[in-house]
Amino acid sequence: MTSDRLRRAATLGLLCWRAGPVLAVSQLVVTVVAGLLPTGTVWVTKLLIDGLAAGLVDRVLGPVVGLVALGLAAGVLPHVTGYLRAESDRRLDLLLQDRLYTRVNGFQGLSRFEDPAFLDELRMATQATGGAMGPITSGLFDLCRNVITLAGLLGALAVLSPLMAGLVAVAALPTLAARMSLEKRRTRMIAGQSTAARRQIFYSSLITDVEAAKEVRLFGLGDFLRRRVIGELGTMQAAERRLDRREALTQSALAGLSAVVSGAGLVWAVYAALAGRLTLGDVTAFAAAVAGTQAALIATVENAANASHALLLFDHHERVMSLSDDLSPPRRPALLPALRRGIELRDVWFRYDESHPWVLSGVDLTIPHGASVALVGLNGAGKSTLIKLLCRFYDPSRGAILWDGVDIRDVPPAELRARMGVLFQDYMSYDLTAAENIGVGELEAMSDRARIQAAAEMSGADQIVRALPQGYDTMLSRIFFGPEDDAGVVLSGGQWQRLALARALVRERRDLLILDEPSSGLDAEAEYEVHRRLREHRSGRTSLLVSHRLGAVRDADLIVVLGEGRIVEQGTHDDLIAARGGYAHLFETQASGYRVEA
Ligand SMILES: Nc1ncnc2c1ncn2[C@@H]1O[C@H](COP(=O)(O)OP(=O)(O)OP(=O)(O)O)[C@@H](O)[C@H]1O
Numbered sequence: 001m002t003s004d005r006l007r008r009a010a011t012l013g014l015l016c017w018r019a020g021p022v023l024a025v026s027q028l029v030v031t032v033v034a035g036l037l038p039t040g041t042v043w044v045t046k047l048l049i050d051g052l053a054a055g056l057v058d059r060v061l062g063p064v065v066g067l068v069a070l071g072l073a074a075g076v077l078p079h080v081t082g083y084l085r086a087e088s089d090r091r092l093d094l095l096l097q098d099r100l101y102t103r104v105n106g107f108q109g110l111s112r113f114e115d116p117a118f119l120d121e122l123r124m125a126t127q128a129t130g131g132a133m134g135p136i137t138s139g140l141f142d143l144c145r146n147v148i149t150l151a152g153l154l155g156a157l158a159v160l161s162p163l164m165a166g167l168v169a170v171a172a173l174p175t176l177a178a179r180m181s182l183e184k185r186r187t188r189m190i191a192g193q194s195t196a197a198r199r200q201i202f203y204s205s206l207i208t209d210v211e212a213a214k215e216v217r218l219f220g221l222g223d224f225l226r227r228r229v230i231g232e233l234g235t236m237q238a239a240e241r242r243l244d245r246r247e248a249l250t251q252s253a254l255a256g257l258s259a260v261v262s263g264a265g266l267v268w269a270v271y272a273a274l275a276g277r278l279t280l281g282d283v284t285a286f287a288a289a290v291a292g293t294q295a296a297l298i299a300t301v302e303n304a305a306n307a308s309h310a311l312l313l314f315d316h317h318e319r320v321m322s323l324s325d326d327l328s329p330p331r332r333p334a335l336l337p338a339l340r341r342g343i344e345l346r347d348v349w350f351r352y353d354e355s356h357p358w359v360l361s362g363v364d365l366t367i368p369h370g371a372s373v374a375l376v377g378l379n380g381a382g383k384s385t386l387i388k389l390l391c392r393f394y395d396p397s398r399g400a401i402l403w404d405g406v407d408i409r410d411v412p413p414a415e416l417r418a419r420m421g422v423l424f425q426d427y428m429s430y431d432l433t434a435a436e437n438i439g440v441g442e443l444e445a446m447s448d449r450a451r452i453q454a455a456a457e458m459s460g461a462d463q464i465v466r467a468l469p470q471g472y473d474t475m476l477s478r479i480f481f482g483p484e485d486d487a488g489v490v491l492s493g494g495q496w497q498r499l500a501l502a503r504a505l506v507r508e509r510r511d512l513l514i515l516d517e518p519s520s521g522l523d524a525e526a527e528y529e530v531h532r533r534l535r536e537h538r539s540g541r542t543s544l545l546v547s548h549r550l551g552a553v554r555d556a557d558l559i560v561v562l563g564e565g566r567i568v569e570q571g572t573h574d575d576l577i578a579a580r581g582g583y584a585h586l587f588e589t590q591a592s593g594y595r596v597e598a
Pocket residue numbers: 114352356359377378379380381382383384385386425
């Protein structure tokens with residue numbers, strides 16, 4: 001094991017200790033006792049046989065009692081060990097999962113979640129929880145036990161024949177070296193397979209995913225995806241097969257070497273006994289010690305390799321834990337005042353990373369307090385990106401966003417977000433009840449049915465929810481059952497959208513309401529109704545509405561047109577129509593479409 005692995009092992013040991021100090025000490029004691037058992041048995045057996053050969057009852061009594069006690073310990077210890085391990089694994093698992101998810105929740109922005117390298121690391125790190133650490137912790141304790149057994153047996157062997165003890169130890173070196181080299185190859189192989197593994201998971205999830213089921217069937221993609229899954233799996237298995245073959249060959253050759261060494265030892269012991277240099281007990285002890293030493297050596301090497309391999313998983317966990325925060329720390333920490341004047345984007349430039357083109361290139365925009373602002377622009381103009389910057393999911397590459405003059409980088413992101421109600425274009429549909437689907441917008445309101453209902457009324461979701469079998473308590477899921485063990489209900493796209501809108505509206509400490517395409521999935525009547533209510537709701541409140549339906553934005557106090565990463569036009573609907581620019585052209589195009597149909 002490299003020093004890195006040793007450090008990881010030490011960290012894991014420390015975590016085991018934190019998870020349950022008494023359990024850790026108990027496991028250590030049991031490990032030491034279990035490790036000494038084989039040597040004790042070999043030596044006491046030797047004493048018994050020598051006593052029997054001498055025909056002396058008083059030299060036999062002690063060893064017999066000793067063997068009974070050792071047998072009892074050998075019978076009971078595995079069960080005690082099993083219980084201690086299971087309990088300590090459970091506690092360690094709790095600790096690791098808690099640690100990992102606390103860290104992941106600590107990434108306040110989105111960039112980490114869009115970085116494939118991080119996602120890979122995270123996937124491996126989540127595999128290091130859920131009991132997967134059991135083999136490592138058990139492996140480390142097994143390693144300790146086998147090292148103790150090995151030292152004891154080699155000691156016993158050295159008393160009988162120092163040469164033989166040396167020979168057995170030296171014969172183990174090639175095994176150790178070969179096992180470690182195989183382990184390195186296996187590690188490299190697993191690392192090399194990570195992309196193929198990710199692709200394989202992706203393809204197989206498409207085959208089983210309910211969301212994808214429609215298109216997969218319509219386009220007949222099932223066989224195409226199955227072939228890709230099998231193809232990726234086949235490539236991974238071919239690499240594993242090559243390594244397994246190499247391992248089988250190497251291990252067989254080394255097992256042959258061990259057999260030769262122990263055979264030679266046995267011949268020597270028998271000759272030594274015939275010559276009167278060894279007693280009958282010595283020969284028995286010698287044979288048992290050689291076999292035991294070799295078995296313990298192999299087990300030790302195996303344990304070390306397994307632990308080292310499993311520590312790699314823990315390595316991923318530790319790497320995620322050691323990542324720095326994704327958003328820059330505040331330069332002048334400040335408190336976020338309730339919005340009084342407005343929000344200003346000052347020369348904001350942004351691109352998703354260095355290799356991407358600029359999405360925003362010098363946006364100057366003021367959202368005055370109490371005003372309803374509409375943001376329009378063609379697909380890909382950067383509207384949703386601008387919203388994500390307002391929520392501080394990313395920091396601008398250049399420029400600043402000021403909330404009543406305070407740079408939002410100087411306030412805790414959670415505080416900023418608590419002051420916003422946001423409906424994203426790609427909102428979530430939670431496998432929860434209807435009330436919970438709204439309540440997650442404000443956890444404090446989760447049990448406040450009146451507040452949830454008020455938000456639902458505003459978004460037009462109330463009627464839909466009331467018509468459900470259990471009303472607000474209906475489970476909206478096909479994965480989980482409802483409170484009465486009833487199967488969940490599936491909503492339509494537009495119905496989900498109204499629930500998501502209610503979720504954005506349920507917040508009370510809200511200074512800014514952001515709605516990104518809030519009515520894209522609604523029928524014409526519902527859209528009209530939702531926008532009418534929203535207009536009332538937004539009046540006198542600060543809001544930002546993104547919509548491609550220009551009829552829905554015409555009443556906004558300020559309409560802002562985003563194009564080529566900048567604000568290209570802004571004003572009221574009448575101003576912009578009078579200016580006969582891009583907005584007027586877009587509005588006319590949409591309106592003429594309706595006129596032709598009419
Ligand atoms: N997470 C991301 N990583 C890299 N590029 C992104 C990401 N999200 C968006 N983009 C790119 O940024 C540009 C602006 O996207 P954005 O979603 O902000 O546009 P939009 O104006 O909201 O478009 P639409 O009207 O289609 O919703 C697009 O070119 C898009 O490809």
